[in-house]
Amino acid sequence: MLTIPETAAGTGRTLAPASTGRRLPSWRRLLAWSVLVLLILVTLFPFYWMIRTSLSTNRALAPQAGSLLPADFTWGAYERVLGLASAEESLAEGGSGASLNFWTYLRNSVIVATTITVGQVFFSAMAAYAFARLRWRGRDKVFLLFLTALLVPPLFTALPNFVLIKNLGLLGTYTGIVLPYFFMTPFAVFFLRQFFLGINREIEEAARVDGAGHFRIFFRIILPMSSAPVATLCLLTYITAWNEYLWPLLVGQEDDVRVLTVALGVFRSQTPQGSPDWAGLMAATLLAALPIIILFLTFGRRIVNSIQFSGIK
Numbered sequence: 421m422l423t424i425p426e427t428a429a430g431t432g433r434t435l436a437p438a439s440t441g442r443r444l445p446s447w448r449r450l451l452a453w454s455v456l457v458l459l460i461l462v463t464l465f466p467f468y469w470m471i472r473t474s475l476s477t478n479r480a481l482a483p484q485a486g487s488l489l490p491a492d493f494t495w496g497a498y499e500r501v502l503g504l505a506s507a508e509e510s511l512a513e514g515g516s517g518a519s520l521n522f523w524t525y526l527r528n529s530v531i532v533a534t535t536i537t538v539g540q541v542f543f544s545a546m547a548a549y550a551f552a553r554l555r556w557r558g559r560d561k562v563f564l565l566f567l568t569a570l571l572v573p574p575l576f577t578a579l580p581n582f583v584l585i586k587n588l589g590l591l592g593t594y595t596g597i598v599l600p601y602f603f604m605t606p607f608a609v610f611f612l613r614q615f616f617l618g619i620n621r622e623i624e625e626a627a628r629v630d631g632a633g634h635f636r637i638f639f640r641i642i643l644p645m646s647s648a649p650v651a652t653l654c655l656l657t658y659i660t661a662w663n664e665y666l667w668p669l670l671v672g673q674e675d676d677v678r679v680l681t682v683a684l685g686v687f688r689s690q691t692p693q694g695s696p697d698w699a700g701l702m703a704a705t706l707l708a709a710l711p712i713i714i715l716f717l718t719f720g721r722r723i724v725n726s727i728q729f730s731g732i733k
Contacts, residue, residue, distance in 0.1 A: 474498065474703035481698060497703035520704055521675070525683040529708075531594060532668070532679055533661040536601045540657050541650060544608035549638050551609065552616035553624065563613075569606045575666070582670055592674040601661060608653055615649040616642060655719050662712055680708040 472490050473481065480491035499505040501522050551563045581600045590596030619642065627637050643650065665681045672678055678686075684704055688696050 470702045470706055474699055474706055476699050478697060478699050497697075497699035498707070500697070500700045501704045501707060520683060520687045520700070522680075522683075522704065522707065524675070525678055525680045526708075526711075528594075528672075528677055529662060529679040529681070530711075532597050533658050535594070535598045536661040537654055537658045539598070539602035540605060540608060541654050543602075544604040544653070545612050545643065545646075545650065546638070547604045547609045548612035548616055549634075549642055552613045553637075553642070554634070567606055567610060570610075578666060578670065581667075585671055591671055592677060593671075594677055596671045597668050597677065597679075600667065601664075608657065611653055612646065612649060615646050619645055651719060655715065658715065659712055680704075684708065 472488065474497045475490035475493055475495070476484075477492040477494050477496065484491035496505060501520050503520070503522065551559060577600075585591060585596045585599065588596075590599065623641060624637055627641055632640070663681060664679075665685070668679045669682050669685070672682065684701065687704060688701050
C-alpha cells in the first residue's frame with residue numbers, strides 16, 4: 421500500500437513527518453561531558469583517598485597500599501582524634517599514641533576565623549565606600565598605592581609583624597594572632613569597591629536630600645544592597661583565615677590558642693614509633709576541613725550570584 425505524502429493546503433509543499441525520537445547528542449557534547457567527568461574524578465580522588473586512609477589501620481596501610489578500599493576497616497583513627505581512645509588502644513592499631521585536643525583546637529580556629537572575618541569585612545567595606553562614593557583630593561592615587569600592597573608577599577611582612585607583636589606582649593594570645601588580619605586588606609577593598617561603584621547614585625542622592633549622612637547611607641543603603649558581595653567576601657575571608665598556618669605557628673604556640681592547622685602539624689611530628697599516624701592525621705584533616713566544606717556548600721551559590729551583581733536590577 422502506497423503512502424501519499426501530505427501537502428500544505430494551497431501551497432503544494434510536502435509536509436515533513438514529525439520527529440518521534442530525541443536527538444542524539446553530538447560527539448562534541450559527549451567528549452565535553454567525558455572530560456568534565458574525568459576532571460571531577462581527578463579532583464575528588466584525593467578526598468576519597470583521605471577518607472579511605474582515615475578508615476584504615478596504620479599496620480595494614482603498607483601491605484594494602486594499592487587497595488582502593490579501607491585497609492582493615494576501623495573507626496579507631498576518629499576515636500583517637502576525638503579523644504575517645506586510650507594510648508594503649510592507639511598503639512594497638514599502629515597509632516603513635518599521641519593525643520590531639522581536637523575540640524579545643526576547633527574552638528580556637530572558630531574564634532580566630534570569626535574574629536578576623538568580622539573585622540576585616542567591616543573595615544574593608546568602610547574603606548571601599550570611601551574610595552568608591554566619597555570625593556577627596558588624591559583619592560585615586562591613594563587607592564592605586566593601596567593596591568600595590570597586593571604585590572608584597574605576606575612572608576615579607578611576617579618578621580616585622582612578629583617583632584611588633586612581641587614588643588606589644590601579645591605572643592600566645594588571640595589578639596596577637598588576629599591583629600595583623602583584623603583590618604582592611606587590599607583584595608577585600610578592591611572587591612567591594614567594584615560593587616559599590618555599580619550602585620545607582622540617584623538613590624544615594626535621594627537619601628542625602630532626606631537628610632541622611634554618610635554613615636546612615638552606608639549602613640542603611642549601601643550594605644543592604646551589597647549583601648551578595650559582602651557574603652561572598654565573608655566566605656572567602658573565613659576560608660582564608662581558617663587555613664592560615666604560618667602566622668598562627670609563629671605567634672600561637674601555646675596550647676590554649678593553638679589553631680587546628682598548627683595542631684595537625686604538631687600531631688604529625690609526634691612519632692614515638694618512628695612513623696606518623698597517617699590514619700589519625702587523615703581523620704583529623706577531614707574533621708578540620710568538614711566545617712569549611714559545609715559552609716561552602718551552604719553559601720557557595722552566593723559566589724556565583726555575586727559575579728553577576730551590578731547594583732540595581
